[in-house]
Amino acid sequence: MSETLILARRNLEHVRQIPEKLIDVTLQPLMFVLLFAFVFGGVIAVPNGDYKEYLIGGILVQTLAFGLMGPGVAIATDLGEGMIDRLRSLPIRRSSYLTGHILAEFAATILAIVVLSGAGLLVGWGIESSVPEAIGAYALLGLFAFAMIWLGTLIGTVARSTDVVTGIAFMTVFPLTFVSNAFVPTDSLPDGLRQVAEWNPISCVVAAVRELFGNPTAVPHDAAWPLQHPVVASIGWCVLILVVVVPMTVRAFNRRTTD
Amino acid sequence: MYENLNDNCTDAGIKAEGLGKRFGDFTALEDLDLVVPKGSVLGLLGHNGAGKTTTIRILTTLSVPSTGSATVAGYDVVKQGGEVRKRIGVAGQSATVDGLLTGRANLEMVGRLYGMSKREAAERADELLTRLGLTDAADKLVKEYSGGMRRRADLAATLVSTPPVLFLDEPTTGLDPASRNDLWDVLREQVSEGVTLLLTTQYLEEADRLADEIVVLDHGKVAAAGSPDQLKQRVGGDRIEITLADPADAGPAAEALAGFAENEVHSDPAASLVTAPVRAGTRLVEVVRSLDAAGIDVTDVHRRDATLDDVFLSITSAPKVEVHS
Numbered sequence: 001m002s003e004t005l006i007l008a009r010r011n012l013e014h015v016r017q018i019p020e021k022l023i024d025v026t027l028q029p030l031m032f033v034l035l036f037a038f039v040f041g042g043v044i045a046v047p048n049g050d051y052k053e054y055l056i057g058g059i060l061v062q063t064l065a066f067g068l069m070g071p072g073v074a075i076a077t078d079l080g081e082g083m084i085d086r087l088r089s090l091p092i093r094r095s096s097y098l099t100g101h102i103l104a105e106f107a108a109t110i111l112a113i114v115v116l117s118g119a120g121l122l123v124g125w126g127i128e129s130s131v132p133e134a135i136g137a138y139a140l141l142g143l144f145a146f147a148m149i150w151l152g153t154l155i156g157t158v159a160r161s162t163d164v165v166t167g168i169a170f171m172t173v174f175p176l177t178f179v180s181n182a183f184v185p186t187d188s189l190p191d192g193l194r195q196v197a198e199w200n201p202i203s204c205v206v207a208a209v210r211e212l213f214g215n216p217t218a219v220p221h222d223a224a225w226p227l228q229h230p231v232v233a234s235i236g237w238c239v240l241i242l243v244v245v246v247p248m249t250v251r252a253f254n255r256r257t258t259d
Numbered sequence: 260m261y262e263n264l265n266d267n268c269t270d271a272g273i274k275a276e277g278l279g280k281r282f283g284d285f286t287a288l289e290d291l292d293l294v295v296p297k298g299s300v301l302g303l304l305g306h307n308g309a310g311k312t313t314t315i316r317i318l319t320t321l322s323v324p325s326t327g328s329a330t331v332a333g334y335d336v337v338k339q340g341g342e343v344r345k346r347i348g349v350a351g352q353s354a355t356v357d358g359l360l361t362g363r364a365n366l367e368m369v370g371r372l373y374g375m376s377k378r379e380a381a382e383r384a385d386e387l388l389t390r391l392g393l394t395d396a397a398d399k400l401v402k403e404y405s406g407g408m409r410r411r412a413d414l415a416a417t418l419v420s421t422p423p424v425l426f427l428d429e430p431t432t433g434l435d436p437a438s439r440n441d442l443w444d445v446l447r448e449q450v451s452e453g454v455t456l457l458l459t460t461q462y463l464e465e466a467d468r469l470a471d472e473i474v475v476l477d478h479g480k481v482a483a484a485g486s487p488d489q490l491k492q493r494v495g496g497d498r499i500e501i502t503l504a505d506p507a508d509a510g511p512a513a514e515a516l517a518g519f520a521e522n523e524v525h526s527d528p529a530a531s532l533v534t535a536p537v538r539a540g541t542r543l544v545e546v547v548r549s550l551d552a553a554g555i556d557v558t559d560v561h562r563r564d565a566t567l568d569d570v571f572l573s574i575t576s577a578p579k580v581e582v583h584s
Binding site: 003006007009010013014017018081082083085086087088089090091092257258 | 316319320321322323341344345347349351352353354355356357358359360364368369371372373400416
């Protein structure tokens with residue numbers, strides 16, 4: 001365990017040296033909050049609620065989805081240099097590199113969640129549910145972040161360069177977060193796109209977070225099953241991603257570092 | 260953590276038998292036998308792709324051999340990897356220090372990973388920074404280091420746990436002559452303290468200066484092995500290389516040079532080049548006189564050190580005699 005902490009500290013030290021590394025989990029989501037709350041928000045109608053209350057759940061999930069980029073770039077960088085060889089030639093458990101990496105990235109995620117919650121409170125968002133439900137919302141965000149960090153780590157391990165990681169992240173996360181209920185209610189979308197959005201795993205995580213925070217969900221009553229049962233569906237999605245991705249990542253990492 | 264790691268192994272060097280590594284259809288290493296006694300230096304000499312890095316990766320437990328077996332400090336590299344890792348220091352060819360940490364932070368982190376307390380790690384880092392002349396740069400990020408400083412930081416990280424066996428993959432590649440000499444001094448010091456060292460290099464001179472034994476690798480196979488003296492005897496000493504004005508003179512020029520050569524003279528008419536391994540004490544002016552007497556017009560005459568290419572040339576042209584004992 002202490003090896004994991006020492007290695008996690010190393011990643012956090014990188015952030016201290018290059019604070020810009022945190023832009024994607026701090027300034028970038030804040031920009032989205034301001035952009036949507038004050039520029040687009042005026043024209044997006046949310047039934048039974050205020051758009052700012054609706055928005056924050058979406059941006060939280062979008063930020064965590066983009067959170068796969070950081071771990072991907074970090075591991076691709078380490079694999080491209082000799083650092084991992086150095087660590088693997090030390091008498092430490094060979095899994096401690098990966099666990100340290102995941103732990104450090106998770107810490108960055110917590111920062112993002114705190115910053116966004118604070119920003120949300122400032123623009124008029126609030127937690128309208130009970131304490132256990134609010135804790136549940138944050139736990140679900142944590143679980144989702146965990147799944148995204150592993151997914152990013154897999155992409156970074158398989159990719160041959162950091163550019164590939166950012167390319168893949170943008171090409172997948174952008175459409176997934178925009179063709180969803182993150183920013184607009186799904187019933188405002190044309191047929192076809194609406195079904196895609198309603199089955200999109202991002203949508204059900206967003207809806208679950210809104211439901212647990214007591215924010216307006218704007219889920220149409222004829223919505224697809226995952227949106228009707230967002231909490232269960234979200235947990236299912238996250239567990240499924242982890243069950244598939246974690247063993248794949250470990251195998252890919254071992255393959256790339258043992259030959 | 261701090262038990263004496265030299266004690267429990269009667270056989271503290273490096274041994275390999277029939278070591279081989281295949282990547283799909285490609286054979287990176289084939290049938291390598293090595294014996295490096297404790298406290299001695301083995302130089303693995305070869306061009307890029309000869310199998311040097313593959314050998315180091317197998318011996319340092321980073322890669323699993325396809326065939327054969329090896330022990331380091333008395334422990335099997337496949338079955339007892341953990342024990343091997345406690346006793347080795349490795350500096351890979353690409354930078355194995357973290358560019359985004361300071362030199363000091365790198366060394367402290369490695370120390371902590373070896374199980375040292377914060378204070379022990381800090382003291383050891385200080386000691387190594389001083390020893391390798393990095394005190395002034397200790398608190399700068401490693402990415403701001405020059406190539407030579409980075410190599411030294413790399414070596415410092417390798418020495419943190421005072422390992423009895425060291426592996427260095429091309430430790431001086433890309434260094435200026437002064438930095439190279441500094442690094443050689445540090446390595447000699449280590450060896451005089453009883454450390455076993457395996458280093459790879461592309462430079463015959465480096466292997467000659469540091470190694471007790473040299474193994475020449477070529478395309479994953481051992482091309483020659485022996486002490487530096489045995490190898491040099493076979494390869495010859497300095498080279499005199501002449502460039503001909505007229506390639507047709509290659510034959511007579513080779514004859515003229517034969518008088519000074521202690522080994523076979525090589526001529527390459529296509530490049531108008533004739534090269535001879537010359538006996539010690541040969542004067543350049545005598546060479547020029549005898550060429551002139553033979554009526555051969557040359558555009559360049561110079562003397563140079565024997566290189567790895569000369570080693571290969573002498574191995575491939577000479578009859579197959581195993582130099583190794």
